[in-house]
Amino acid sequence: MPEIYSGEVLENRSAGELFLLTVSIGKSIDIIPGQFFLIRIDREDTVLRRAFSIFDKNDDRLSFLYRVVGKGTGWLSERKTGYELNIFGPLGNGFSLVEGRSLLVGGGTGMAPLYYLGKNINGDVDFLLGAQRKTFWSEELLSRYRDIGNLELVTEDGSSGKKGLVTQYIKNACYTKVYACGPMEMLKSIDIDVPAEVSLESVIACGFGACRGCIVETVSGEYKRVCKDGPIFDLREISI
Amino acid sequence: MPEIYSGEVLENRSAGELFLLTVSIGKSIDIIPGQFFLIRIDREDTVLRRAFSIFDKNDDRLSFLYRVVGKGTGWLSERKTGYELNIFGPLGNGFSLVEGRSLLVGGGTGMAPLYYLGKNINGDVDFLLGAQRKTFWSEELLSRYRDIGNLELVTEDGSSGKKGLVTQYIKNACYTKVYACGPMEMLKSIDIDVPAEVSLESVIACGFGACRGCIVETVSGEYKRVCKDGPIFDLREISI
Amino acid sequence: MSWNLCGIELGSPLVAASGPLGWGKEFFEIFSTDGLGLFIPKTVTLKPKVGNPPPRIVETTGGLINSIGLENDGVYEWLKLEDLYRSLDIPVMASIAGGSLEELSTLGEIMEKLDYIAGVELNLSCPNVEGENWSNNTTSVLEATREVRKTYSRLLFVKLPPKDNIFPYIEASRSGGADGFTLFNTLPACDRIKGGLSGPAIKPVYIRLLKEIMEEIDIPVMASGGVMTEKDVRDYLYLGVKAVQIGTAFFKDPDIAKRIYQELQ
Amino acid sequence: MSWNLCGIELGSPLVAASGPLGWGKEFFEIFSTDGLGLFIPKTVTLKPKVGNPPPRIVETTGGLINSIGLENDGVYEWLKLEDLYRSLDIPVMASIAGGSLEELSTLGEIMEKLDYIAGVELNLSCPNVEGENWSNNTTSVLEATREVRKTYSRLLFVKLPPKDNIFPYIEASRSGGADGFTLFNTLPACDRIKGGLSGPAIKPVYIRLLKEIMEEIDIPVMASGGVMTEKDVRDYLYLGVKAVQIGTAFFKDPDIAKRIYQELQ
Ligand SMILES: Cc1cc2nc3c(=O)[nH]c(=O)nc-3n(C[C@H](O)[C@H](O)[C@H](O)COP(=O)(O)OP(=O)(O)OC[C@H]3O[C@@H](n4cnc5c(N)ncnc54)[C@H](O)[C@@H]3O)c2cc1C
Ligand SMILES: Cc1cc2nc3c(=O)[nH]c(=O)nc-3n(C[C@H](O)[C@H](O)[C@H](O)COP(=O)(O)OP(=O)(O)OC[C@H]3O[C@@H](n4cnc5c(N)ncnc54)[C@H](O)[C@@H]3O)c2cc1C
Ligand SMILES: Cc1cc2nc3c(=O)[nH]c(=O)nc-3n(C[C@H](O)[C@H](O)[C@H](O)COP(=O)(O)O)c2cc1C
Ligand SMILES: Cc1cc2nc3c(=O)[nH]c(=O)nc-3n(C[C@H](O)[C@H](O)[C@H](O)COP(=O)(O)O)c2cc1C
Ligand code: FES
């Protein structure tokens, strides 16, 4: 059951072009990979919390990996050690875990939920992470992914790993399952035969399925709530 | 002539219950004691700058002494070394300096403009500073005042210096001039024969006398602009 | 403390506004009624409504534009929540809207039978549904109110939009049988999407409109618009309203009612 | 780039709105016209006005309530600024207001003689002056416009308040002889003081109102309300307005016009 936690900032530092935030919420809770938390932005000009997928969990410590894109994440990046963040979660459905060999594809900040997912998968894990350029990642961050799986990088400018878009390098191969997270265009251009689950984004208001503000249209024309029916959807459900 | 400066934060640290901010604006400018600067608050939910009296000036370095009372000063207190503040000034008329013996009375943050004033007065300077309690000031801050004049303290709870309100201890004595700064009620209860100048506060919008937002009513019933006709007024002008 | 909303005892002046918390199912799974005096589920229509296409929410400076379009599964699904509403330790007021007088009449009839409903809030003011805005002229406000009044005999509040000249609308609705008013629904706005603006940005506008109303006429009012803090609640209560609704603030703090209620003590 | 406001060439679509910069004397001592296409001094009345008692300004979330009450030294003092206005390298449009038709007529007559004035903005919408609000009904809007039109033959803009149903007012003013409209003055609001709300909080509301107008009728419009950034200017220009006024943003950044103009390039 989601709850509101006071999360004391233990660490909030840059990692490449991203920030890595770790908070302590005082107790250990169950979180399914792919679930997210809503962090309150303590500014008067914002009324919505901001959604962040769980990046990692250790005992009572939750970690988030985020990119500064606007006022909410900008504010967040300025929080210092000791600041008490108001954190609501875990929310959403989470990935369904299967055994066997999995491919975890992340475009940009889409890599965030894949670490905790990889940690929880019972079987071989291949990471395929894409970014615009090499500086997007810190070496330390990448080494954490390497610790739990095989890591392949793709950069748009070719400054690290393969050159191009991450989706060009998805091979059908012998995967039991593909998990993907990243911009909508990336997700839509995934073309594979294996079962795939993707994590979607949408502006989140309530976060628990009540307000119907976060809906996306599915292939069948039905509206689904990203915050409650998702954020994890079967790739085939997503309207193209 | 007032200008917009980029002021690099050199120091912004607490001093008792106050904060002491020092910025470098890259050149040395003329400032009359009692003049103020408008600091831009880089938040979307504020449209007005915040006014701060000049506390001290050394070459291209300007210092301000302020108390955190709301969102603007709260934001300001979080600025770190290196932050480029957008600073507009100097604004207002400033105190008129006379020779002889002067009494400089400050209630609470009203002490801010008195330091630079004391530094610029040609003659004996007696400071009479009041606060609720001893912890309001840091010893270091008080010693700066002591360096340039005699310092007498008054606290409401008697935890330092005399007990009571600062206005109880204003003696007519042999002063050429009295300068006072503090809350309106304090200024209104000043009852002396010597010429006195006081610094007033009002919500400031334009800061250069154009918008007529900051007016106060004078004894004659006339409206005067705090930002342009003031913030320094002859005590007798102030409506009681 | 105890508040009285036209005969209904409220343990708190704080009301969960219709919409942000949906029908309450998901909310009350996680949170309690602590701090709340009244719960108003999201507006119910006779038939299910799919609502507007995405995006439905845009944040603006100090506000939020929403264009949900009254998405809901219709009154017959809503009736299935009877057990939930009976289990709450606070009264529940139903919010209803309809595209025709017949629909309103039927909804009134349905509500009349529900003893677990303390009253009805007739939503005549949703800015996000084309062609269903009854508040464009006083005649339709009168007719809509009268229609519900015909079939619904208990407490009837009418929720109106913020308008510069609201008096004739209030008069029309009163003569149609309204007992009180919820003032106001969201403020029409546009930033990428057209919708209704809520949140702190609108509060000074609503205070002004409400002040003029409260100084002029004596009607039971629930205020709605921009409440984020205890001070906001006090500002509204000071104008003489009976209760204060909270909407958008639940997004920032799902436990806002509890916190504000404690601060009000 | 070059913009055309009903025949007047503007070097920039950015206009200094009437009020925040007063009559310009203090502003142009410190700042240049860089980035500005037009300057509109604070509204001038026939006789001096002392304005409203303090406090006159309250900051709200993302906005500002002002209640200056049209304080100004009257048109005869204003006429002494001829040299300043002649010395500016951008056109100046006079903003006028009056409590009676006679006053408006006299002001029109005075303006007619001033060859250094590019046009007149008739302020029918100040929310802070009791009894002088011409915008309460269409008849007085028509009469006021017609009265100024009788004596003033050149470019005449009329500044209206934000209203939900503005069309009849625009029609009335057009038939009274208005060439164009400044939309809108501040939004009536209250937070400690009653006054007009300006700043970013109002922009989504104004965009919505203006969008509906621009989609419906083809009239020259200067937009006013909540512009803080280049994006805000573009949002208004996108609706088809001829120019965009900046008011409150000058308080945050006295050099805002220069900065936005550079960003627009
Ligand atoms: C389920 C979920 C999980 C997410 N996980 C992560 C994560 O692990 N790391 C990460 O960096 N980002 C994540 N995001 C995206 C993150 O929520 C946005 O980057 C953030 O809300 C931007 O806020 P801002 O104020 O900085 O940006 P602004 O652009 O100033 O925000 C304006 C408004 O738009 C909303 N918004 C803007 N971008 C997004 C977006 N991409 N998704 C949803 N709302 C948005 C904001 O919440 C806000 O209401 C996630 C989003 C969702 C829905
Ligand atoms: C000429 C002048 C010189 C000043 N010098 C100093 C100084 O040296 N040190 C210092 O600590 N303070 C000084 N002040 C007061 C300082 O400007 C306010 O404390 C500050 O504006 C509060 O901003 P806030 O956002 O933190 O408070 P909030 O209460 O959040 O502000 C809300 C609004 O009210 C205005 N406001 C609130 N209090 C005051 C006030 N006392 N005076 C003017 N406007 C106010 C703010 O500017 C803002 O617009 C001075 C004020 C003036 C007019
Ligand atoms: C997401 C959302 C959905 C809403 N849905 C409804 C609704 O279905 N019926 C209704 O009467 N009001 C609805 N409202 C309006 C609110 O009840 C409330 O009147 C308005 O948001 C202003 O109050 P606030 O600023 O506290 O949110 C909705 C508001 C929001 C933000
Ligand atoms: C302090 C102040 C004074 C104003 N005075 C006038 C005025 O004298 N005449 C007028 O037509 N509008 C006046 N206005 C309204 C502005 O011209 C402008 O239309 C309004 O503030 C909305 O734009 P903004 O959000 O860019 O400020 C004033 C606004 C402010 C903030
Ligand atoms: S954010 Fe409210 S339903 Fe998803």
Ligand code: FES
């Ligand atoms: S703040 Fe504009 S005149 Fe003083």
